[in-house]
Amino acid sequence: MSVLIDQTSRVLIQGIAGNFGKFSARDLKSYGTQVVAGVAQGREVKEVEGVPVYPDVRSACRETGANAIITYVPAVVAFDAVLDACDAGCKVVVYPGDGLPVQDAIEVRAAARANGAVIVGPNTPGVISPGKAKLGFMPSFCYTQGRLGVISRSGSLSYEACLRLTNAGIGQSTVIGIGGDPVKGLNAAEAVELLHNDADTDAILYLGEIGGNDEYAVARYAARAGAKPTAALIVGKAAPPGKKMGHAAAMVGSHADSHGAKVAALRAAGVRVADKLAGLAAAAQAALDAAKS
């Protein structure tokens, strides 16, 4: 068993009739993930890429047993789309879009929790359990099955990191893109708990950045008794203070936001922090080795 998704997951794509929805349907199917249904508000279509299209999430879930959703709709309607998914009883929803207002992210998160569901995102490439299932649009060739759980605030950095891991012979259990926004459906503290409780994960790699306090949550986890060995890379060392680095949450406002403060806190908690990208695979391997001993 992996976390959030596995080979039994039955995927529904919201916004399947758009260009990106079509691309993703083909991409997920070619990875062997079961794409069983689509929803396409505002479009009169019955089928896209061989996938039946339903008028709403509830009827789609009832007809097809869909239990995991990826939502490709613009930020202005994302709140309503995710509520549709939660009200239908779906327990895993990935919202990859960026530009979701923070108020909406707060309400989406609260609605999901009230329904016992998990929202992954916004601003994420999704989740992949290599060799089992994919609920996102990360480049599949970067990943290989293994026992390292990965959490990342950045999509592009997670592709680069996982390709390096794969090339170094380090496979991944589940790679969770928690996203770069200030309020997340699944934050680092919660993602770490999922991997902590996953029997297929021996060690954890966290890919973080400046700004926000997710890194401190990871440090608190690593310091506690019985925590799985953890490695990390924090980017944004060269970023100047007071400037937003693309991600809405990536900004050094106070000392605690800075690269130096975060690396120090993680190291003090026993996390193996790579100084640079080139040291990432070695740090991850050290965490896996520590799990064996």
Add this chain to the structure above:
Amino acid sequence: MLLTESQSKDMLRAHGIAVPEGLLIRKPDQIKRWRGELPVAIKAQVASGGRGKAGGVLRANGVAEAQFAAKQLCDMKFGGEAPRALLVEPWVAHEREMYLAITIDVTAGGYVVLYSPKGGVEVENNAPLQYAFGSPRAFRAHALRKLLGEAEPDAGLRERLITLVRRMLYLATAADAMTVEINPLTVVDGKLIALDAKIVRDEAAAFRHADLAAEMEDARKREPKAMARALADNLMMVWLDGEVGLISGGAGMTMAAMDMIADAGAKPACFLDCSSNPTPAGYKLAFSILDSEPQVKAILFSIFGGGTQIDRVALTLHDVLKARKSKKPVVIRMNGTGREACDAYMKEVGLLNHDSLEAAVADVVQKAGAA
């Protein structure tokens, strides 16, 4: 978007929160219009922190003194920014300075209340009390009351603080504010008054606030020309003043490339993330901006695409580079979905698609140094 003090106070006032009655002036001699009490506080209006410590607030006892102080402030800069205006307010004699804010916290999944009985310019030295509740609908006055009981012995003041937090929360919800901070907050004749305020509004919510959209447009116009062009076309750009141009995709990879350039002993010219506009127009603009900046000696184009299919990026880049006039060296590193097609497209424009980011950074740093 960080608002100025006077913009922030206008929003507080509109939500029933007491602030001193001030006058906003654009030029020092407009201070003659002041009809309020003396002495006055004259405050530089900038959207950056640390103004108090930097001497951006002056006290004046009479009109002549006020005019002199106003001229002085207009000639100063705060975090590189010249004051857009001055706020003139009656000098409020006060004893207490408290800190009160609501702000976004990722671990709380939404808002937290921060309160410190000792506020003012040194507030960062005292960790505030924190009440995390997430959704505005989950805010509970009784939970905050319990917490304030530890720090605030005056029961009447506690209740006024709770009422104030409620209003700040209404404001945050209605205006899509991520932070509403009052520092210092003081008590005059039993009444809470916000002496200074800072509001950060959520730029992602501009589609439902015409005033915020207009404010962002104004902010773009204040940026240097190259920045303004990038931001207007939805490229995420921060100017860093180095010699190695960087065109990238995704915030994390852009920062990773910046860090690697810095580790190689060079300085990145910019943070430039094209992932919000991965189109021919977007990439063309990115090159045009960096080509026209003389201090940029070489350009690294580094993209690891997932949803941004990299074969399409390579074709676009091929066309952009063919039409490009500048002779500045360009170094390429592309990988991601559809990567098989990249090398051939780059070969057609005489460029090597580097295997690793390390190799590409070494190449671009060497070329920037040689130029």
